[in-house]
Amino acid sequence: MWQLYHFPLCPFSRKVRLALGEKGIAYDLLRENPWEGREEFFALNPTGKTPVLRHSEKDVVLIDSQAICEYFEETVDKTPLILGTAANRAEIRRLTALFDESFFADVTNPILQEKMKKRIIYRAAPDSGLLRETIRLLHEHLDYMDWLIDNRRWLAGAQLSLADFAAAAQISVVDYLGGVDWRGHEGAHGWYRVMKSRPSFRPLLLDKMEGLPPPRHYSDVNA
Amino acid sequence: MWQLYHFPLCPFSRKVRLALGEKGIAYDLLRENPWEGREEFFALNPTGKTPVLRHSEKDVVLIDSQAICEYFEETVDKTPLILGTAANRAEIRRLTALFDESFFADVTNPILQEKMKKRIIYRAAPDSGLLRETIRLLHEHLDYMDWLIDNRRWLAGAQLSLADFAAAAQISVVDYLGGVDWRGHEGAHGWYRVMKSRPSFRPLLLDKMEGLPPPRHYSDVNA
Numbered sequence: 001m002w003q004l005y006h007f008p009l010c011p012f013s014r015k016v017r018l019a020l021g022e023k024g025i026a027y028d029l030l031r032e033n034p035w036e037g038r039e040e041f042f043a044l045n046p047t048g049k050t051p052v053l054r055h056s057e058k059d060v061v062l063i064d065s066q067a068i069c070e071y072f073e074e075t076v077d078k079t080p081l082i083l084g085t086a087a088n089r090a091e092i093r094r095l096t097a098l099f100d101e102s103f104f105a106d107v108t109n110p111i112l113q114e115k116m117k118k119r120i121i122y123r124a125a126p127d128s129g130l131l132r133e134t135i136r137l138l139h140e141h142l143d144y145m146d147w148l149i150d151n152r153r154w155l156a157g158a159q160l161s162l163a164d165f166a167a168a169a170q171i172s173v174v175d176y177l178g179g180v181d182w183r184g185h186e187g188a189h190g191w192y193r194v195m196k197s198r199p200s201f202r203p204l205l206l207d208k209m210e211g212l213p214p215p216r217h218y219s220d221v222n223a
Numbered sequence: 224m225w226q227l228y229h230f231p232l233c234p235f236s237r238k239v240r241l242a243l244g245e246k247g248i249a250y251d252l253l254r255e256n257p258w259e260g261r262e263e264f265f266a267l268n269p270t271g272k273t274p275v276l277r278h279s280e281k282d283v284v285l286i287d288s289q290a291i292c293e294y295f296e297e298t299v300d301k302t303p304l305i306l307g308t309a310a311n312r313a314e315i316r317r318l319t320a321l322f323d324e325s326f327f328a329d330v331t332n333p334i335l336q337e338k339m340k341k342r343i344i345y346r347a348a349p350d351s352g353l354l355r356e357t358i359r360l361l362h363e364h365l366d367y368m369d370w371l372i373d374n375r376r377w378l379a380g381a382q383l384s385l386a387d388f389a390a391a392a393q394i395s396v397v398d399y400l401g402g403v404d405w406r407g408h409e410g411a412h413g414w415y416r417v418m419k420s421r422p423s424f425r426p427l428l429l430d431k432m433e434g435l436p437p438p439r440h441y442s443d444v445n446a
Contacts, residue, residue: 046321046367047321047324047325060310062313062317063313063317064316064317064320064321066289066316066320067313067316067317067320068313070312070313070316071309071310071312071313074309074312075309086294086297086298087283087294089293089294089297090285090286090290090291090293090294093287093289093290093293094285094286094287094290097287097289097290098269098270098287101270102270144269
């Protein structure tokens with residue numbers, strides 16, 4: 001059985017959970033708080049980051065959300081997520097990296113810092129100036145997603161792909177931590193509602209971070 | 224013909240140049256300073272980051288160093304760089320991501336900020352406290368590389384792979400900007416000398432950033 005080291009609001013663990021869900025791969029969840037710097041976890045992954053996926057019988061440890069997704073893309077035929085021509089696959093990987101890196105750095109990471117870590121670890125108030133700038137960058141990203149959705153069926157092209165799951169994973173964390181103001185982003189909002197209603201999304205919408213309840217609309221697939 | 228938008232000390236452009244060199248793919252270099260925020264470049268790549276690889280005849284634009292490397296891995300058989308079993312390939316991608324993300328965030332990015340951007344853009348003095356902390360993290364990364372090289376022929380296993388080129392690309396930028404103190408890191412140093420002496424490395428060692436000459440040892444493959 002696969003075991004996934006994660007914490008509920010880790011966007012990269014969420015990306016892996018969505019991909020495993022789509023591919024029909026069973027796994028157990030093991031809770032890991034990377035900020036605690038647990039020695040046994042650093043022995044498993046020298047960067048100390050979630051997600052890590054370990055197989056309890058086979059001697060396989062997979063690290064890094066993209067390496068994990070590529071592994072299952074290569075070994076499991078069901079529901080290809082990096083698909084099409086080489087140019088299509090490059091576009092899927094470009095957008096996946098855009099959400100994993102730029103969206104995370106601009107939006108998800110500062111929101112996790114200000115609204116999760118400061119609340120449950122440091123017991124400090126969030127920096128409202130920094131949050132305002134983060135919301136500004138969130139709207140820039142949503143503008144780009146609106147443009148993609150206006151021009152394509154899914155974010156990376158005609159097919160549902162890993163780029164959609166990488167994006168939805170990031171947005172779901174932002175939505176949990178206070179909600180996304182979708183006004184002016186009908187395209188992106190419609191796309192997110194469709195993503196939220198997929199069966200692979202269900203376990204994420206039920207997952208809670210202790211001491212930090214989500215807003216009521218968070219798990220409502222029509223909101 | 225392929226055209227690579229890059230700047231000489233961009234570690235991700237260097238990773239792509241090494242991979243293209245190994246695979247025998249010709250390309251022209253186009254100089255791009257991402258910090259200038261040129262509008263035409265943002266129109267090409269919404270994240271505004273190098274590298275971008277464009278084909279002058281075919282309608283193909285490739286963005287993100289890993290997406291570019293995966294594209295040529297899929298389309299060019301010569302010199303496979305993500306090779307072996309699915310588990311081997313996951314290990315190559317894990318280490319590639321470790322150097323692209325953790326090494327870059329811990330070491331290359333602060334050194335680029337303090338020693339390149341402050342010098343040629345902001346005309347400011349580097350923060351010596353921050354540089355000391357960066358050097359400490361560099362030695363932690365080199366310790367890990369020593370351990371890998373003690374246990375394996377190449378960083379990710381028995382075969383030369385993209386992980387070696389991703390690592391060498393980052394280290395070459397650090398070495399350009401003041402040199403790496405290799406004392407106590409014989410394993411990693413021996414590995415880097417081997418990497419430096421590959422023909423694919425030659426163009427990188429000759430490339431100069433204007434106003435910022437490299438130390439004399441930088442292009443010496445025996446140093």
